[in-house]
Amino acid sequence: MKRWIVAVLALGALAVLGYVVNRPNPAASASVPVSEPPTQASPDRSTEPSQRRIPGVRTLPDPGSGVAAATPAQAPAQAPKASSLELVFNQAVETLLSPKAGYEQRQAAWQQLKDTGKLAQAVAELEQRVAGDPHSAEAATALGEGYYKEAGQTDDVREKAMLAMKADQTLEAALNLNPASWDARFMKAVGMSHWPADLNKSQEVIDQFQTLIQQQETQPQQPQFAKSYIRFGDFYQKSGNPDYASQVWQRGAALFPGNEELKGKLAAAPQPAP
Numbered sequence: 697m698k699r700w701i702v703a704v705l706a707l708g709a710l711a712v713l714g715y716v717v718n719r720p721n722p723a724a725s726a727s728v729p730v731s732e733p734p735t736q737a738s739p740d741r742s743t744e745p746s747q748r749r750i751p752g753v754r755t756l757p758d759p760g761s762g763v764a765a766a767t768p769a770q771a772p773a774q775a776p777k778a779s780s781l782e783l784v785f786n787q788a789v790e791t792l793l794s795p796k797a798g799y800e801q802r803q804a805a806w807q808q809l810k811d812t813g814k815l816a817q818a819v820a821e822l823e824q825r826v827a828g829d830p831h832s833a834e835a836a837t838a839l840g841e842g843y844y845k846e847a848g849q850t851d852d853v854r855e856k857a858m859l860a861m862k863a864d865q866t867l868e869a870a871l872n873l874n875p876a877s878w879d880a881r882f883m884k885a886v887g888m889s890h891w892p893a894d895l896n897k898s899q900e901v902i903d904q905f906q907t908l909i910q911q912q913e914t915q916p917q918q919p920q921f922a923k924s925y926i927r928f929g930d931f932y933q934k935s936g937n938p939d940y941a942s943q944v945w946q947r948g949a950a951l952f953p954g955n956e957e958l959k960g961k962l963a964a965a966p967q968p969a970p
Contacts, residue, residue: 785817788806788818793838794834816846837870837877843866844863881904882924884904889905898935905928922952924948930961
């Protein structure tokens with residue numbers, strides 16, 4: 697149990713995601729003020745119309761007519777802020793589930809959900825989506841990532857452990873549905889790379905990263921693919937294999953020469969002895 701807690705604490709620090717919108721308070725609606733009619737000498741009521749018109753008010757009954765005064769016109773109330781937040785929430789969830797959304801778009805959606813306090817609601821919604829469509833790899837991948845996000849938001853060790861285990865299991869289910877899912881394999885590999893060495897997961901981490909890199913190198917290049925080389929090299933560096941780390945970063949830099957993070961990794965890496 698102790699080893700699981702240590703592993704989960706490391707996983708919680710991962711919380712893959714990124715992306716501040718302050719939640720606005722609904723403004724109170726304002727009523728149009730009604731001006732008091734000017735005081736005049738009492739006219740002959742036999743010839744006076746039953747109602748007088750006042751600018752800004754529909755009608756004002758004669759004080760002696762016994763007719764109840766009309767309600768003053770109200771300014772249209774502002775659209776509730778809650779509805780706009782709900783729209784943002786729905787759009788973010790659909791982005792997470794869309795196979796057409798890019799990696800950065802999904803990370804921006806996660807950040808928006810975190811910033812608006814909707815992360816837990818999003819995870820609950822994704823749980824319903826997975827229950828309704830258990831064959832959707834996209835839904836399972838998003839849910840697994842959501843569990844990792846939640847694990848990174850809590851300091852409760854037991855809750856963090858449960859969320860991390862659920863994340864790993866859900867991502868594994870996503871890979872069973874779609875072994876070519878880059879997001880699912882990347883998150884699983886990165887998550888496992890943070891487990892302590894005494895859990896003996898090193899070879900599985902290496903296998904996951906190698907499979908990921910082999911798959912992505914047969915596909916059209918995408919900017920997020922550089923992250924696989926960065927995190928794989930980080931794992932080797934942390935494991936005490938700086939030469940392997942440099943080799944992985946060099947491979948990534950050759951494919952993504954404009955990636956500044958890879959450049960920085962190589963610049964900071966120790967140079968081999970001549």
